[in-house]
Amino acid sequence: SHWWAHMDGQWVPDRWRGPDGNPMGSASLAPLLYEYTHDIITQLKEQDTLPDAVQVGNEVDQGMLWNTALLPAHWTAFVELTAEAVSAISDVAGGNNMHKIVLHISKGGDAQFCEDWVATFTAAGGTLDVIGLSYYPMWHGTLDDLKGNVNNLAIKFPELEVWVVET
Numbered sequence: 001s002h003w004w005a006h007m008d009g010q011w012v013p014d015r016w017r018g019p020d021g022n023p024m025g026s027a028s029l030a031p032l033l034y035e036y037t038h039d040i041i042t043q044l045k046e047q048d049t050l051p052d053a054v055q056v057g058n059e060v061d062q063g064m065l066w067n068t069a070l071l072p073a074h075w076t077a078f079v080e081l082t083a084e085a086v087s088a089i090s091d092v093a094g095g096n097n098m099h100k101i102v103l104h105i106s107k108g109g110d111a112q113f114c115e116d117w118v119a120t121f122t123a124a125g126g127t128l129d130v131i132g133l134s135y136y137p138m139w140h141g142t143l144d145d146l147k148g149n150v151n152n153l154a155i156k157f158p159e160l161e162v163w164v165v166e167t
Contacts, residue, residue, distance in 0.1 A: 055132055061113075101129050
């Protein structure tokens, strides 16, 4: 995003807009996202600080790079764009054991939303290693709600790890 990325603010950066000021389509945004991600991971690699995991986006409940990959209307574009980021990460990291890709959603206490979101993302061809959750008790319920969600996700998606990445 061009200033603060959260679930209600996933706008296309101003420099990635078309001449008319509107967001470009996913075919135009994909190489820009690839180049940006490639550059960041390259900088980390060059300073010998490759992370163990990379989070693609922040609280992407409603997608990213709006309106091009706004959810729920544009799952295909969202998956295509996240795949570009994952490709860039993989291309730079190579065999350096950076294999965990985190997709971060905000509703840590909402088991049904999180299950549906991950199921829809993976059914659309999206790849991830870790389901990242935000959890703030004032918005996401009790710790029991978080625990129930984490347990549900672990059962429904046993191949994925579940992390609380923001609290």
